[in-house]
Amino acid sequence: MAVEIPYRRDFAFEYGKLEPVAPGVRRIVARNPGPFTFKGTGTYVVGEGEVAVIDPGPDLPDHIAALLATLEGERVTHILVTHTHRDHSPAAKAVKEATGAPTYGFGPHAGGRRGEAGAEEGGDWDFSPDTVVRDGDVIEGGNWRFEAVHTPGHTSNHLCFALPDAGILFSGDHVMGWSTSVVAPPDGDMAAYMESLDKLLARRDAVYWPTHGPAITEPRRHVRAFIAHRREREAGILDCLKSGVGTVDAMVERLYVGLNPALRRAAGRSVLAHLIDLIGRDIVAADGPPTIAAHYRLRHSAGSGGAAAG
Numbered sequence: 001m002a003v004e005i006p007y008r009r010d011f012a013f014e015y016g017k018l019e020p021v022a023p024g025v026r027r028i029v030a031r032n033p034g035p036f037t038f039k040g041t042g043t044y045v046v047g048e049g050e051v052a053v054i055d056p057g058p059d060l061p062d063h064i065a066a067l068l069a070t071l072e073g074e075r076v077t078h079i080l081v082t083h084t085h086r087d088h089s090p091a092a093k094a095v096k097e098a099t100g101a102p103t104y105g106f107g108p109h110a111g112g113r114r115g116e117a118g119a120e121e122g123g124d125w126d127f128s129p130d131t132v133v134r135d136g137d138v139i140e141g142g143n144w145r146f147e148a149v150h151t152p153g154h155t156s157n158h159l160c161f162a163l164p165d166a167g168i169l170f171s172g173d174h175v176m177g178w179s180t181s182v183v184a185p186p187d188g189d190m191a192a193y194m195e196s197l198d199k200l201l202a203r204r205d206a207v208y209w210p211t212h213g214p215a216i217t218e219p220r221r222h223v224r225a226f227i228a229h230r231r232e233r234e235a236g237i238l239d240c241l242k243s244g245v246g247t248v249d250a251m252v253e254r255l256y257v258g259l260n261p262a263l264r265r266a267a268g269r270s271v272l273a274h275l276i277d278l279i280g281r282d283i284v285a286a287d288g289p290p291t292i293a294a295h296y297r298l299r300h301s302a303g304s305g306g307a308a309a310g
């Protein structure tokens with residue numbers, strides 16, 4: 001009954017080595033493995049001679065030194081940032097200092113509004129792009145040409161970067177092969193995330209290279225599975241509400257069977273993201289502000305069962 005997500009977790013790499021993964025694309029993985037990063041952050045280098053770096057990664061001196069040492073003799077002309085989580089953007093500062101390359105991104109973390117801490121690696125509040133990138137913007141250099149795709153949801157400032165000529169989409173944390181994405185309010189937004197999945201379905205990219213883990217070679221199948229998975233989760237939350245289970249904690253208990261305890265908080269944030277979305281659609285109400293501690297109920301009588309349509 002449950003939706004099958006075609007996870008991809010076979011991941012061959014060596015820490016500290018910039019390795020070719022596709023024509024004109026190299027990747028070096030930072031040694032920051034964890035429950036939200038899989039084996040670590042994959043920093044991509046696109047082009048040869050004059051190159052763009054995508055997601056320089058966490059502020060890990062070994063990672064930065066290995067990246068810069070391997071690129072000696074080449075010129076970094078662009079530093080692209082998919083979003084401002086601490087496992088993605090902090091190394092932009094050191095790479096920029098060493099190379100003089102400007103940074104490109106949607107904007108500061110959470111639009112610069114400091115809220116409660118998220119469940120993931122946390123926000124990089126220090127990053128502010130030299131060049132603000134919007135949906136559809138073209139970024140050109142060397143022998144490559146990127147098209148930016150704004151994909152809010154995981155964070156409000158999340159961008160994917162497409163290489164249309166190669167059929168490649170660097171999908172950041174929006175779509176990954178090894179795991180679902182964390183969608184944690186307040187900056188994470190389930191309605192936006194679902195729209196951003198639909199946005200990718202309307203595209204024709206042949207392969208996704210996420211920041212964590214291996215490539216996704218059947219991207220549309222993968223995206224469809226994630227959409228189905230979230231709808232199923234939403235239906236599960238509505239079932240909880242129908243049977244009087246009205247708190248985030250109790251819903252996580254019921255819906256996430258066999259959950260890694262390290263992911264419990266993230267699961268709670270994800271349920272909260274669904275509840276906020278359902279409130280926005282007038283399907284659910286809370287007894288106050290929609291927080292982790294609030295009590296939730298269905299707006300309409302529980303008998304109809306039609307509330308989850310769409």
Ligand SMILES: [Zn+2]
Nearest residue numbers: 085120154173
């Ligand atoms: Zn992230």
